[in-house]
Amino acid sequence: MPSKKALVRRPSPRLAEGLVTHIEREGIDADLAGEQWEAYVQALRTHGWETIEVDPADDCPDSVFVEDTVVMYRNVALIARPGADSRRAETAGVEEAVAGLGCSVNWIWDPGTLDGGDVLKIGDTVYVGRGGRTNAAGVQQLRAAFEPLGARVVAVPVSKVLHLKSAVTALPDGTVIGHIPKMDAPSLFTRFLPVPEEAGAHVVLLGGDKLLMAASAPKTADLFSDLGYEPVVVDISEFEKLEGCVTCLSVRLRELYV
Numbered sequence: 001m002p003s004k005k006a007l008v009r010r011p012s013p014r015l016a017e018g019l020v021t022h023i024e025r026e027g028i029d030a031d032l033a034g035e036q037w038e039a040y041v042q043a044l045r046t047h048g049w050e051t052i053e054v055d056p057a058d059d060c061p062d063s064v065f066v067e068d069t070v071v072m073y074r075n076v077a078l079i080a081r082p083g084a085d086s087r088r089a090e091t092a093g094v095e096e097a098v099a100g101l102g103c104s105v106n107w108i109w110d111p112g113t114l115d116g117g118d119v120l121k122i123g124d125t126v127y128v129g130r131g132g133r134t135n136a137a138g139v140q141q142l143r144a145a146f147e148p149l150g151a152r153v154v155a156v157p158v159s160k161v162l163h164l165k166s167a168v169t170a171l172p173d174g175t176v177i178g179h180i181p182k183m184d185a186p187s188l189f190t191r192f193l194p195v196p197e198e199a200g201a202h203v204v205l206l207g208g209d210k211l212l213m214a215a216s217a218p219k220t221a222d223l224f225s226d227l228g229y230e231p232v233v234v235d236i237s238e239f240e241k242l243e244g245c246v247t248c249l250s251v252r253l254r255e256l257y258v
């Protein structure tokens with residue numbers, strides 16, 4: 001049976017100091033962020049996911065965005081090397097967590113940089129965003145790590161948003177969804193559905209027809225309902241102020257046979 005385990009990481013008390021790159025900084029309500037994080041974790045659990053808390057990294061303001069620190073392919077955990085210096089210390093705790101779960105561990109090395117938010121897997125196709133956080137050496141190292149395991153790695157230019165998955169994710173049938181104004185190269189994706197809101201481009205596949213989505217994308221939620229999906233909506237406003245989205249708050253370990 002494929003596993004339904006997901007890594008999550010509690011927000012740091014320094015969350016408000018998290019990085020912002022493409023948007024204006026806004027104040028963060030730390031209590032509300034804590035409540036939103038708990039509700040997000042609860043939504044995963046309600047839909048059958050066993051959540052595993054990585055040890056908190058209180059000194060790392062962006063550590064709640066755990067997706068950026070590791071990329072899973074089959075049972076291999078590729079430890080990222082974040083493109084932002086202030087995020088480098090986040091990976092140690094994640095490495096410990098995935099090793100403890102029995103994953104094979106591999107690493108992105110200097111001079112490579114890669115953020116997990118730049119990696120979108122659809123079956124054995126692994127799209128990787130080459131943008132502000134992931135460099136060419138990071139893309140090469142991702143290829144070297146995963147192509148021998150059967151992946152086909154497709155590099156995608158990203159300049160308008162923080163990460164590839166800030167602009168595109170995919171539905172359960174593999175249809176890529178994206179908000180065209182935020183995409184550099186929509187034609188790279190063979191089966192593509194445009195969505196009307198930026199946050200509508202972000203879904204976490206909970207299983208079956210269920211899609212975890214942000215409350216900030218109501219028109220897209222309606223579009224997906226109309227296509228026979230079941231949106232599960234969470235409010236993540238405090239994380240969106242730091243350019244976070246529903247994908248970046250967890251790492252699903254779908255192919256870990258344990």
Ligand SMILES: NC(=O)NCCC[C@H](N)C(=O)O
Nearest residue numbers: 018019065117242243244248
């Ligand atoms: N995968 C993601 O979308 N991660 C969001 C990271 C936001 C964080 N403030 C950062 O700039 O790194």
